Amino acid sequence: FQVMVSKTTVTLTCLKSSCTITHNEKVTPDCTRVIENYKSSQDDGEYQCQSSKDTFTLYLKAKVCESCVELDPLTVAGIIIADLLITLGVVVLAYYFSKNRKGRGGGGSGGRAGGHPRGQKMVRPPPVPNPDYEPIRKGQREVYAGLDSRGF
Structure with missing residues (x-):
């Protein structure tokens, strides 16, 4: 069998020569059956292709739609x-x-938020030191004198 579905039309073709297609005791004398306005309630089911030597059975359950492209x-x-x-x-x-857009400036304040002047990039100051970590100064080693040195 060859089955083609196009919108609401289903075409069944039996690929044997000199055959008939039977469905619900309705016999189509040639090898092609065209079902227009296919309705699943009455057109679903077994289709038989009968040739002189063989009989083939196809169970058809197709989905069709009118507005498909x-x-x-x-x-x-x-x-x-x-x-x-x-x-x-x-x-x-x-x-x-x-x-x-990265290099462009806009208005009188240089085009950047905050009013920074245009020209060379501003250098950011170093971050505020954390008071938990006091830097070692040359004359003040006693702050860290109690720490054991580890030999790596």
């Missing part, structure tokens, strides 16, 4: 490739504009 593989591939190209273009544009 059929797409061939070339159209689907074209849609996917176009979507990828558009996405790639958006990524390139976003990268280009974000790269150029």
